[in-house]
Amino acid sequence: MCQSATKKFDTECHLFDEKIQSKNDFEIKLNNTIEHGDCRKLISKFHDDTIDLIVTSPPYWAKRIYNGSGELGSEETPEEFVKELVNYFNIFKPKLKKTGNLFVNIGDTFFGSGAGAWNKYLDENGEITQTQKDRKEKFFTTKPLQPKLKQNGKLYQNKQLLLIPARFAIAMQDSGWILRDDIIWHKPNRIPASVKDRFNNTYEHVFHFVKNKSYFFDLDSVKVIGANGNPKNPGDVWSINTQALDGDHTATFPEKLIEKIVLCASPENGLVYDPFLGTGTSWIVSNRLKRNFIGHEINEDFINYANQRYNKNF
Numbered sequence: 391m392c393q394s395a396t397k398k399f400d401t402e403c404h405l406f407d408e409k410i411q412s413k414n415d416f417e418i419k420l421n422n423t424i425e426h427g428d429c430r431k432l433i434s435k436f437h438d439d440t441i442d443l444i445v446t447s448p449p450y451w452a453k454r455i456y457n458g459s460g461e462l463g464s465e466e467t468p469e470e471f472v473k474e475l476v477n478y479f480n481i482f483k484p485k486l487k488k489t490g491n492l493f494v495n496i497g498d499t500f501f502g503s504g505a506g507a508w509n510k511y512l513d514e515n516g517e518i519t520q521t522q523k524d525r526k527e528k529f530f531t532t533k534p535l536q537p538k539l540k541q542n543g544k545l546y547q548n549k550q551l552l553l554i555p556a557r558f559a560i561a562m563q564d565s566g567w568i569l570r571d572d573i574i575w576h577k578p579n580r581i582p583a584s585v586k587d588r589f590n591n592t593y594e595h596v597f598h599f600v601k602n603k604s605y606f607f608d609l610d611s612v613k614v615i616g617a618n619g620n621p622k623n624p625g626d627v628w629s630i631n632t633q634a635l636d637g638d639h640t641a642t643f644p645e646k647l648i649e650k651i652v653l654c655a656s657p658e659n660g661l662v663y664d665p666f667l668g669t670g671t672s673w674i675v676s677n678r679l680k681r682n683f684i685g686h687e688i689n690e691d692f693i694n695y696a697n698q699r700y701n702k703n704f
């Protein structure tokens with residue numbers, strides 16, 4: 391199913407199909423399109439070398455069940471997840487302009503974390519309980535059981551921080567991407583966890599990748615005022631509160647995080663793509679900042695929610 395954004399943009403979600411004859415057609419018509427489905431398939435309709443910025447937050451490994459079995463994030467091992475995730479970005483890569491940017495927000499997972507605790511969401515027959523059903527109703531997601539991997543005394547040990555963001559960044563480098571930055575998104579309003587034998591996690595990574603050594607980057611647009619009153623580089627630790635939505639998606643980007651990225655990594659009237667649209671934060675921010683936008687989302691509830699949210703904002 392495809393969602394029409396607003397009449398203001400006169401969006402036609404299906405105009406890709408045979409209708410796009412030339413790259414020019416594509417650029418003029420496709421200013422604002424969100425579509426329901428698997429991003430790997432949907433992106434194939436787009437011409438190569440057209441996207442200025444891909445900014446996204448994929449599902450993390452074994453954190454949430456958005457859609458059911460076989461989805462990204464439900465791989466048996468962290469290594470398989472990383473491999474799969476890199477495959478996704480390599481599918482998008484030809485669509486990114488040579489001067490384009492890719493920003494990926496990703497968080498980490500502890501081996502075995504909460505694995506026992508999740509049992510309370512299953513009944514004695516291993517079926518999903520009413521609690522889980524209610525949660526799905528409210529948040530569109532359920533809590534997953536981490537795959538039951540045998541502990542091996544190495545990476546697979548209970549309590550082990552898996553360093554999935556680092557493994558992903560290295561795997562992206564190995565497949566040819568240039569890693570330009572590892573930005574730390576510090577969350578000052580993070581609710582303290584109940585852990586007693588380590589520090590509370592208060593940050594996630596935002597990796598900045600490019601295809602080529604020369605790429606679009608407007609640092610001036612995001613400079614901050616320094617102690618001497620002059621504009622300065624804002625640095626690579628960004629303290630931005632998580633943002634609660636009136637809706638129920640539990641893993642949304644704060645708009646401020648996306649604003650910074652869209653401003654410095656895409657030109658006005660450029661094209662921004664979010665393959666894992668979720669509740670539509672990147673869509674709203676991109677349009678507010680006068681960028682064209684493509685978004686894909688496999689969960690129909692989310693895309694409906696994103697559409698409603700968008701219409702409230704414009």
Ligand SMILES: C[S@@+](CC[C@H](N)C(=O)[O-])C[C@H]1O[C@@H](n2cnc3c(N)ncnc32)[C@H](O)[C@@H]1O
Pocket residue numbers: 427428429430446447448449450456457461462639641642643665666667668669670671672686687688689692
């Ligand atoms: C972490 S959430 C994104 C949240 C988003 N940044 C926001 O602000 O709401 C990841 C999303 O990716 C979607 N997803 C997972 N696999 C997908 C696929 N193959 N194609 C499109 N969307 C997918 C999930 O349904 C989920 O909504």
